[in-house]
Amino acid sequence: MAHPLPWPKEDRTSVFAQYTLLVEDREALQARLKDAGIPTAVHYPIPLNEQPAYAHLCCPDCTPVAAQIARQVMSLPMGPYLSAIEQDKIVCARQ
Numbered sequence: 001m002a003h004p005l006p007w008p009k010e011d012r013t014s015v016f017a018q019y020t021l022l023v024e025d026r027e028a029l030q031a032r033l034k035d036a037g038i039p040t041a042v043h044y045p046i047p048l049n050e051q052p053a054y055a056h057l058c059c060p061d062c063t064p065v066a067a068q069i070a071r072q073v074m075s076l077p078m079g080p081y082l083s084a085i086e087q088d089k090i091v092c093a094r095q
Contacts, residue, residue, distance in 0.1 A: 036093035038093055042073060048062050076090055
């Protein structure tokens with residue numbers, strides 16, 4: 001399933017610190033990227049309703065989409081100092 005790419009409006013600039021994707025086999029992709037020297041991160045591996053502060057408000061089975069996304073989300077490095085060569089390295093390593 002294709003997802004739209006985030007893109008700033010013409011009168012704005014990007015402030016992304018990382019670029020987050022939904023991927024089918026996160027562990028395999030992370031290993032491939034790590035082998036290529038590309039760091040990845042999973043910033044939110046646990047859905048909000050399963051966090052201790054909110055767990056009493058909702059059962060884990062009540063939010064299947066959030067649970068699925070938590071298993072698939074992964075962030076790539078991104079920022080204003082990432083060169084075109086580094087960007088190409090990330091894109092090519094993902095394939």
